[in-house]
Amino acid sequence: MPTIMLVDNGSSRPDATLALRGLSDALAQRLGQPVHPVSLAHSSKVPAQALDGRPADTLEPFLLRQAAAGAQDFLAVPLFFGPSRALTRLIPQTVARVADAGPQVRVEVADELCPLPRGEPRLAAILDRSIRTAMRSLDTGTRIQALLVDHGSPIPAVSAVRHWLAGRLKCLARGDYQLGEAAMERRPGADYAFNGALLEEALEAIGKEQAQAQAQVVIGMQFIGPGRHAGRHGDVEQICAQARARFPGLEIRISPLVGEDEALIDLLIERAEQRLQARGGASLLRHG
Known part of the structure; x- marks a missing residue:
């Protein structure tokens, strides 16, 4: 089973990281397994004391730390409406840098929230x-x-x-x-x-x-x-x-904001399930 990340672009404002953690916790509760809140940039600038004493995770150090603990397989569930360059460029570039540092990791990226042309x-x-x-x-x-x-x-x-x-x-x-x-x-x-x-x-x-x-x-x-x-x-x-x-x-x-609607969690679960099933994996859901 992959290590699941809920990924946003990141912000230097503490409220953004705290909101990401709230969504990650809600998604983890529904899935019955951990979901890691990870930002692609910016959030590392937020002092830990503004985040309940726990620094924000950004993608590259998170992957390196997890790889050092033995994780190789990751699923990124993006909090992006469309095909941002953060998804199409930044994530692959980050994975390549991690690989250059030694660890060989695989990061699957689920579909964005509103993939066109089918929309959502x-x-x-x-x-x-x-x-x-x-x-x-x-x-x-x-x-x-x-x-x-x-x-x-x-x-x-x-x-x-x-x-x-x-x-x-x-x-x-x-x-x-x-x-x-x-x-x-x-x-x-x-x-x-x-x-x-x-x-x-x-x-x-x-x-x-x-x-x-x-x-x-x-x-x-x-x-x-x-x-x-x-x-x-x-x-x-x-x-x-x-x-x-x-x-x-x-x-x-x-x-x-969109993240305040509970229906967003249903969408995120579906995006994660679709990506896992596309590669022949088992369902992420352990309960309803």
Whole structure:
């Protein structure tokens, strides 16, 4: 049976590592076996005292330590929406460096959360629930504009995931909210226009359009857990505060994060099972 890792990109914010550990614990409880929370970068900068005295694990030192203890076979379950370069490049490069250091390890990577072209309707359902949760404190008698917001990517295949999810959400909305899209980051130039509007640009457009009336906006957070953009004191909160200050008629709510929905664990289990079965392994599940 492989050593299972729940893998995220990593963050220098303690809340991100603590959230990853929470998801790993929940996944381990369902599987009945250990799941190791491992980040690909950044998390090693977080002081251990900010993480209950236990330093964050990043991939390369984790693999070296586990290999020294005799482990060779690993399954990485990624907390990524699309085919990020972190999955397609960073993990293979890290495994190659570990091999150069001596240990021969095998790291299988399960599918991302929303593999295209088939997509993942259950992920869209999670996002719809999170948007509706944020809507509860708004006046549903007036138009509600939702913005599906992701990190933004220089890779069209990653941004295509947000576009696919937005298409599903437009069906799930059933007229209760209108849906647009925005990104937190976009490289300059026409080559990266596929990312669409930045969040501050989208809020600016809504604010100007509704300058003489109250506008209700929900930020649909296509983020797993807290970090530089998401969570308390993240960039999303700051951009929303700036938009409210400029357009007093803007009433903005921020949705819960994807990692707060229990249905995410079902998806992660399925991704792990699919990868294991593809290589002829036994089921990971020891109980329901």
